[in-house]
Amino acid sequence: MKRKKTISSNIGYPRIGEKREWKKALESFWKEEITENALIEELETLRLKDLQKQKNLGIDLIPVGDFSYYDHVLDTAVMFGFIPRRFLTSEKKSHLQTYFDIARGNKDAIASEMTKWFNTNYHYIVPEIEEDTEPQLTENRPLHYYLEAKEKLGINAKPVLLGPFTFLKLAKGYEQEEFKSLLDTLVPLYIQVLQELDNAGAEWIQIDEPILSTNLTETDLKQLKEVYQQVNNGCPEAKILLQTYFEAVDHFEDITSLPVQGIGLDFIHDDGVNLASLKKFGFPKNKILAAGLINGRNVWRSDLKATWNQLETIRSKVSDDQLIIQPSCSLLHVPVTTSSEEEVEAPLKGVLAFADQKLEEISLLTNGVNNGRKYIDADVEKQTKNLESFWELSHRRNTEVQAEVETWHDKEPTRNLPFAERQKVQQDYFNLPLLPTTTIGSLPQTNEIRQARSRYRKGLQSPETYEDFIKAKTSEWIDRQEEIGLDVLVHGEFERNDMVEYFGEKLDGFAFLNYAWVQSYGSRCVKPPIIYGDVHLPEPMTVNEIIYAQSLTDKPVKGMLTGPITIFNWSFVREDISPFEVTKQIALALNKEVQHLEKNGIHMIQVDEPALREGLPLKKNKQTQYLDEAVYAFKLSTSAVKNETQVHTHMCYSEFGDIIHTISRLDADVISIEAARSHGELIADFEIFSYDKGIGLGVYDIHSPRIPNVEEMEKSITRALRVLDPHQFWVNPDCGLKTRGIEETTASLKNMVEAARLVREKQVSLINGD
Template structure:
């Protein structure tokens, strides 16, 4: 559609659903960590957080966004914010909420504190953002403070912004919580309704016009019987604040129960038109959209970093306008912009053609403003920008390094082995004869603390201030120190520590073809932990060995086995910004073939244990049940392609963490890894229950302590975790390990916790000896 053919949608408006918290230079992260370290006090932390909040709001206003979200900012996590707003402090923290929950308790729930383990952390839907799981057991909800109201007042008083308060809806909040029986869902939700009603009525009394209530669970395959309680919820909330306009916001997919959900008594409905596979548009075309309701059209991709073809988006909006008056149509992202980096302003080293194909949070706001101005006001400069965006996207897609078709890949895979040459039962005997490991062998997941000294050395090398030989010598010194520490502690299977790696995905992306890297493309993963996902812009292929030098050096220092450490193909895919015009399965299999070459290179160097980590395999699981098996099939296939050529004597490990695995135990078994380690400590061992009903016949290590908390559990606590697992898992297949890598912990914390872990394993072995 050309500039002159664009229809005028007079009255069209814009909105945002959420903005990145971290700041353009990760000021948010730095302030939090200074506070935790004691270098700033609470009042200084509050001042810095307020400065960032107001800066983010001002930026959205200045970009031309009409409806600006308030209350989406957090000191840690928005689900945790909702928990403490409703007084959901677990009993172990010995705090009964009276008024606002203090920061010491708030951060204690998130990170743990002396005598009280942190709450469980898991993935937010199918993203790489982690939320703190609310615990509903043995606590009565009470409104401690109206956080959305405070956020609204601040924006109004400080900046004159009449904001749109954001909060998690009652249905999604309870469904994503723990500590109750699913049959009691309706009764649990009803206990929260008076609190939500009070929040909304106070917002209405303050003069708030619109409130955004996020219900992401509505895009999942939820039970149809839940529609009754959802109806009850929104009838109650509308009655509580009849003058308030509720925008019921969904994202990450389409609605299965479109006709029922569009009839809910709310004034607006937000739908995702990017990750819905075209289904939301089909629903509207087939069933229409309720008269008088406002549609929040999520037409700009809030999860990936590619520039939109604004001409195509304009055509979609015009199609929607055939069903919905423009005055009731809002242009917005498909979800909160929490999941993308802040701005392209710092990206001076990327190829210019690639930069022109990208859009981070600020650029996505500009895209929304351009669409609104072009279609709503027929602004000539905005209309010209529609054409420019279409040309930029077409130019990049036609010139990028992509030559391998899906058919080419299929032909290549047809010539390659897709499974191990010997079944697990036989491999196990071969491996044990060679490795001679004790019962309940101990190991770690891979990384050791990345100290300031290590980061400084890496910076010296990257700036050219150190030669390659200086840097190699430094890394080898770190490896030797930690090989000695591991042997002194008594760990059975060692790792080299990954000191040469900044990030487990970025490191491999830098050494494979088809990747590009930003300077400042950070996004929040959990708490203050930020990651900088690589960009997969073209075909992926192996270039040269990536991990052999460090692993082989570590193995030369000890007679104990040292694991080679690789990041698996599905995790690299899920933790990168991948091309959105290539099937994800195709990219995963390209990655698998490249990583297979590295597995073979490690074997040739004499490494007989290789860990191919897949911590992100669960997070990529589609939200719709009918789509999940297809994803699991190709995800398992990608892992098997990576490991298929490994010799029977080579023990393949993998690792997964911080997701719900109960529904995919069979797929995990199908990956045919000799040993898998899975997080269980932060979920307080609940995954163990899955093995009471399902048989797992391969090596497995269920993490016995949480590495994301500074708290160090004692030997008896770890021993209890081991003993509980051994009630349902064979002792001859069981391994003892932490939940995850130790990169973010201090040396002192790591050594102390690992000593306790080894003592717990030794105590468990003694028990086995007695019972035998």
């Protein structure tokens, strides 16, 4: 059979299933509702179905090894024996149980740290490199999945594994000077994996090195060249596709000259840099270029005319038999398929492309290259017409919103008084104790709550009955929080499905689909809204629930909003105007909501920005503009309030050290930061930078089912007070509590309040000189 000149490929496919079958299986196993064998069988069925689907969609190089039971970085760590010693107990456990313990923790051990995967909303488990750990190949995972696809489906798939350089760069627990020796120890194990894959018949092996899209040093480049020279020497027959994504590569000639057989480049999120480098330097004649031409991080169908023009430019530098057409990155970051969406209006559905539709576009472009543009002309014209018609729809535009954005063109939003003066006003107003205790916002959402919401959404429960139910839950938890002894309460967010989806449903300019789920961390899936038009607040979104909760207690109840940067970063965003324009529209809508809350007597308002850090560009030369715009948007949302109104914000699961100055510039009165899994490292940042505003460092990890004891939380608070003034310190969990059970939440919060009380007594004694 004559082989195609150009072939199609996929970098990675969503794990979760069209209707989150993966999530449901995992959580059933964790609840001990199904056995480990049943879990393995269910996930194998799902995995094989997804592989067959990709084959049916015409993809030539189908990835295997991109599937995971939790996280692909954790998979790599466990595969090479990096299991923290606290999980290596005498208790007899299966390999899979230990794996889940690392990710989720257990009654005896805290879970490994979790943080953002580059600038995405996916979270990975941070590998821990301990002093006495000897790397070893415990299992060749990619080989297992390669043989499975070959034997059960007849697919000669493309094994995928995270590269050694990126893996170690993302790991923690070693000194920088140890990096090279660790790399030297790890590379032979990678070579063994590659040799076994090559011997098994793998035609191509994909090694992901997204770290190459960051700012590399000369030392990095030197070590990188040594690594891949070792790989080439160790398995010279293997065809290695070195895959980069999320940005351009700075050192184009160095990267493309590495001793591998193929290089994967992102031509979507490179700002034109990869294409410019290709035009300037050309491409090695002895290598394959895997061109990422379909956006793997947004949900719009491609402008195929523009994509074809870009493809033609690439073909002027690379022959067709050197070319692979693929997405810009793994399709892990988009929903599975639009085919399940039966209720979405036709104009919108016609311009959406989830994972399956993106693979169709890849197959279409590949066909056009191999057989001639005329064979795809009709499809290109149809898609172009659909896109043009959609972007011209009048209901996408709001002239009042556009005019209001324009009025802020050259104005800077600011609070009336600087923080030091506001702090005194707020202390007199609220009269809170030293080390006040609170939670981040959401409280346990039980099956009863989710079922009530589902019945209401399906029209099986009247609005009045549903509202009474939500009020009852709010009242129950206001009483419970008072019994626990918290100083600042929350209403619990029982009416909310998701911290972005809830607000998007109440704002004009957003659309929602039923099955547009993507993985965030572990089994946690989110359904990002789709911003398709101008954003506008038609009526208050949160006021009724918050003022009801406040009516039940004399303690302050926080108003709870999601911030503009997080709504933007956790949405699929329109591409016809600039990102900053979209962000300002969201900020102005939130500004109005903040004012509604304040006018109704709510003077403690939390505007959460957990995604601020994740949107930070990988290239340092782009970061200042992003951070400036993020600060502007947050202040635009919050600066109109009175001096006594205390603005809170929350951030989670990111490296904060490099943006502490930006966090301060937000001018929030109190910020709470996830710190339970990385407490010491984060506190060290405050030893360098003197933070002068209110701050809460999460004192326990809510993503683990274990209940922390009083002593460990007391130690966390005491450690923080070595570098933070007790008058600025708040005590709180590290994130919202919606995924936790009622009993564990109550027990954990009681322990937290007790720990705060013990430390407070000591601090008061020190302040009073007792």
